[in-house]
Amino acid sequence: xxxxxxxxxxxxxxxxxxxxxxxxxxxxxxxxxxxxxxxxxxxxxxxxxxxxxxxxxxxxxxxxxxxxxxxxxxxxxxxxxxxxxxxxxxxxxxxxxxxxxxxxxxxxxxxxxxxxxxxxxxxxxxx
Numbered sequence: 001x002x003x004x005x006x007x008x009x010x011x012x013x014x015x016x017x018x019x020x021x022x023x024x025x026x027x028x029x030x031x032x033x034x035x036x037x038x039x040x041x042x043x044x045x046x047x048x049x050x051x052x053x054x055x056x057x058x059x060x061x062x063x064x065x066x067x068x069x070x071x072x073x074x075x076x077x078x079x080x081x082x083x084x085x086x087x088x089x090x091x092x093x094x095x096x097x098x099x100x101x102x103x104x105x106x107x108x109x110x111x112x113x114x115x116x117x118x119x120x121x122x123x124x125x126x127x
Contacts, residue, residue, distance in 0.1 A: 004117040005125040009077055013043045017110035026100045029071070039099045039109050040065055040085060047074045079122045087119040095120065 006014070016022060022042055025031035029041030029051040037045060037052070044051045049070045065075040066083030075083055085095025098104040098112065113120055 007125045013046055014110045014113050016046055017106040024106050039095050044071055044074050049074055081122055089119055092119055
């Protein structure tokens, strides 16, 4: 069992993924047609980056956390390893791949983050 302690922001994101309140999309931080987020887009929304605004969608072509300075701030705030949510282990898929290629649900992604936090987060809360 892991001794990892989630930060407030990490836990809020995981709980939002588990909540069933948000619609999921693939291959974009936000899908304006289906009104859904990818797992990283939801992280942005929860941390004050309006990825679901017309201005963001019309001006942004990069659909990772490397898209803008604001989305990079979210990556850093959550202590994700990179803009795709890469795992520390090469045999584990990134969060982008889990969401877009493997069609994992938000709940399944949240379970993976809870089971293997050290693989996706470079650090947790100070104990």
